Amino acid sequence: MTTISRTTYQIPIGPIHPALKEPVNFTFEIDGEKIINVDIRLGHVHRSIEWAGTKRNFIQVLYLAERICGICSYCHPMSLALAVERTAHIDVPERAEYLRVVHSELERIASHILWVGVAAHEIGFDSVLFLTWQVREMVLDLIEYLTGNRITKGITMIGGVRRDLTAEMVPRILETLQQLKKQVQRLHRVMLDDSTIQMRCRNCGVLTKEDALKLCAVGPTARASGVRKDVRLDQPYFAFGDLDFEYTTPDVLTGEVHGDVYDRIIVRLLEIQQSIDLIEQSLDRLPAGDIVAESKLPALLASLKKVTGEGIGRMEAPRGEVFHYVRLTAAESPYCWKVRAPTYNNILPWIPMLLGQQIADIPIIAASIDPCMSCTNRVTLVEDNQPSLVDRETLHQLSLEKTRRLRL
């Protein structure tokens, strides 16, 4: 008679799986319905961007950095700009520092609203997903109004920003913010006053404060576990040191910290309100003056070619601290460019969140850190001032044709 000693089994999930919105590979060890171990494999969309950056000049690297992520398309180039500015001792005009706050917080609002929709979808609440998409459109329209683009904004420049904000633009911004406030209140009611959501997400995917600290978690993932960590407050870059705001942890609303999925929902919803307030404060205090330290790009590139040194740029991206390091060696390109997106630090915290949970909890726990591996799936072409939208199918056909041309 043979005996079966193994009582557990493995389930691989990802890199392509309906439960995941981003390519990542989990291998779960399961006992019955319970997760007893998990292994995580990344790198499915690693595009060697840091390596490619060392082959380009500093302006070109800005645009490359913008394409690291479709949602964080502002904080990556801006963190790179901060690192370069600190290495090259470039003083950014005060007006540009305020404009940088406005764009930074618009990005956070768009990202957090998108996340609320994804989280709702993962627990089967698709009507909220479509509501959030509608609200997010208002933010993207405003971003397009201010930068000319919805996703890859092209607003970053070393030493400032590329576009000013005129007095005529302010009423439309304020009006959109007013509408947003109403919609965000509605999202609060939908997500936080619903007992089903609370039952589904409370005590699910818990990350203790100690684990968050030991595993170096960042952003809303860390704050939902009670860790007061926010680069905007810890090291007030841009004009954040002038503005009135506080660390957002779930006890601000509920008086307690559970460190679960529900607390991550609370933190992000509160941060949307906080970002609206920060934009209003910035518009109130917006100083006059230049928007960039050096407006002539050849002069900027020539001066950067003489710089030797190293520096770091850190920002509080929607998902947490984004970190860029550069080493300059009086050359046209950076000698070293290290990019660390927030999800990089939030991968290991996934493990204690998932252990002991049920298989059915995997999608919402995976989504709860707002993972970001890569994004973007459509293109707008502008030819002779006539915009046309290339849909996914056409884009797919174009890539097939190009692959054939390349004889790959």
Add this chain to the structure above:
Amino acid sequence: MTTTRVTPEEIVSSFQTRFPQGITQPRVERHNGGTLKTEFVHVWFRIETGLLKEAVKHLFAFEPYPHFAVTSGYDLGDTIELVYHFSLFYGERGREISLNMTVTLPKDNPVIDTITDLIPGALISEQEKQEMLGVQIRGIPKDARVFVADDIPEGVFPWRRDETGPDKLVRNLHEGDP
């Protein structure tokens, strides 16, 4: 643990006292932002490679949970340099200090101790340095690839600038475009 506010100069001095011959090129950068010119500080120094682990332990004298951001790294020809980026005193407005420690490893024996027993969250960064730079992390608890694809041959390290670098694998797609 120190509870009073510590200046960046005191941090550098504390490391110099603890490691009298091990700390070189200390530098305190003061940056500011906004119309109020709110100041924040970045501290940099180089540390002897064999002392890195003790130096990380020394961080705990200032902060119960020093935040590890990432390790940057680059190939300088005969040597590889790693820059360990930490944050101290976060959680209180304007008080955080970024601390950056650089170590130099010889190219012919690029070995350094793991810090994951002190800061478990450093694991992915250490795995990345192994696969990207060919650095051997002594005592790393998980010795598997994390970012580099399985079809990249063993012995190729994408951030190296020598014959073990990625150049022979690079394919410029635009060169095949008619």
